[in-house]
Amino acid sequence: MTLSAPDPTRSVPLPLRQQADVRDRWLSERLLDLLPGLMDRAGIDLWVVVGREYNEDPVLATLLPATWLSARRRTVLLLHRSDDGVTPAAVSRYPVGQFLPAWSAAGAAEGGQWAEVRRFVEQADPRRIGVDVSARFALADGLSHTEHRLLAEALGPYAERMVSAEELAVGWLETRLPEEIAALRAVNELVHQVIAEAFSAAVVEVGTTTVVDVAWWLRQRFADLGLEPWFHPSVLLQRAGVPLAEDDGTLLPAVPYDAVVQHGDVLHCDVGVTHLGLRTDTQRNAYVLRAGETAPPAGLRAAMATANRLQDLTVAALAPGRTGNEVLASARASAAAEGIDGDVYSHPVGYHGHGAGPAIGQWDEQRRVPGAGDYPVHPDTVYALELAVRRPVPEWGGQCLRLGLEEGIALTGDGVSYLAGRQTDFLLIG
Incomplete structure (x- = not known):
């Protein structure tokens, strides 16, 4: 046989x-x-x-x-x-x-x-x-x-x-075989499924479950599936009435790390797993419905659309031959022209989560990244398209929301493609 x-x-x-x-x-x-x-x-x-x-x-x-x-x-x-x-x-x-x-x-x-x-x-x-x-x-x-x-x-x-x-x-380290890219598509799809399960009523009991509970559920679920993490999952929470806090000039969520999930909250996760010696890096967002709601407030949906637009602008700038710093400058210039307040900090991912290759910004460095940012983009590579936008939410009294997204993308001779799609709507808990 x-x-x-x-x-x-x-x-x-x-x-x-x-x-x-x-x-x-x-x-x-x-x-x-x-x-x-x-x-x-x-x-x-x-x-x-x-x-x-x-x-x-x-x-x-x-x-x-x-x-x-x-x-x-x-x-x-x-x-x-x-x-x-x-x-x-x-x-x-x-x-x-x-x-x-x-x-x-x-x-x-x-x-x-x-x-x-x-x-x-x-x-x-x-x-x-x-x-x-x-x-x-x-x-x-x-x-x-x-x-x-x-x-x-x-x-x-x-x-x-x-x-x-x-x-x-x-x-x-950075160059991927076609079959490696195909395998990364499959594992990214599984990661999205697990995150959707974590951000659901099956895991989150409003008023009881903490964001720490959700992070450990993610860690355990991936372990049960046979996928090792390359970093511990993080789950952050934003809510009306708790403005973002400034950290070295950057606005970041200020709700305590062990907060209990409540109706009206926005949850954000960052997870990375390893399979076949290759890594993933993914961020997604969920909204906890209030009584009578069937969708997030319009201000939150607008923030998601803005984040998707910043993804489009960054992907459009990602071209072979450009350096990471040139991609960063182009994406930020396009974003500024459209009035988008956001940061781009994407990176290669493959054998290592923060892989070797061109750094396209860092969350605390949006002008240029010395050294790694001067390295050129090559085809047949995979990136974590990582970025965040800030946008006031009218339904929160104009309080600013920081919405981070991170998706796996592949750059080949055919252009850029998302490994397992991208988030365009909030996952709903309720």
Whole structure:
């Protein structure tokens, strides 16, 4: 009997063994189809990724087999670009999945691990040796001080050829295969379903349930489904009569973090889960109906429409070749022209929730983000489209509402698409 390959778009989450099969297949495809072009773009002939157990380079985890949960002892991965593609080799005491073994017990007796690295480099004779050091991106700065020193000593005169692999590391981390994007669509759909359940009368008992209760319900529900969080869910509440508070120039909700949910409240959640080694990041909003209401007040609905418009303007600015700061400036200029009071702070999401790639604003920095904001946008990437608007609500006596939205979007050659739709109406509790 022939077993079909697991389909990560049909079952979320997949059983752990099937997840491992999918992740290892993706890694093979990425090494074969994706990495050569990324190395050519960065002008790197040999990429050296080094990590010791309990002090792994963040990139290293994305190159290891699914059954490896960390480095073992010292793990050295060598990715050599040649006319035939990329040759992945491992100078490690243990076999490393798809990587060719370049060291053994016999090799250990002939000079040790670093000597084998030197022999590999001499044979490859690369012009530029990429190592993970970066001032702009923490995720591309994973080569520790000690490992950098030992590598340089081992390479001898070849150490002069070492360069930052920042562009390569970021490209590897941010670029998604089509099947990875499809899988992210499926898990984002599930996240939306769970949030809809959390923001319902099945979970929220008005006058009894606190926002802390809802946050822990979300955490437990995802755990029961087999989805791990990459941060603890947050649930915030806004209500008439409790104005926003200023925090370093930014207006934020001021209702106590453990407040009991009441009729007329606006609830907001921020959740992020992990599946197949990929992350999600989602924010959604709900309204608790008052007696006799069948919909939120018009002022709240207008705020949602304004937030959706800011999404449109940001998506329109998100184009390959632009830097994150250029996208931010364009979106904010368009918003100002339409009288929208809001902030844009979107970011890549993939192997990491706040992923490597162009930062498009930060909630406390709306002019430009130094470093990461100067990185350009590339196709075949996924972002958390994260932003917020502020708008007075007539039904609240003109009190300002801060409405935050965050949705997964994919940027491909076909343009921008929402991974699982977007919120255009409040979820209703009542």
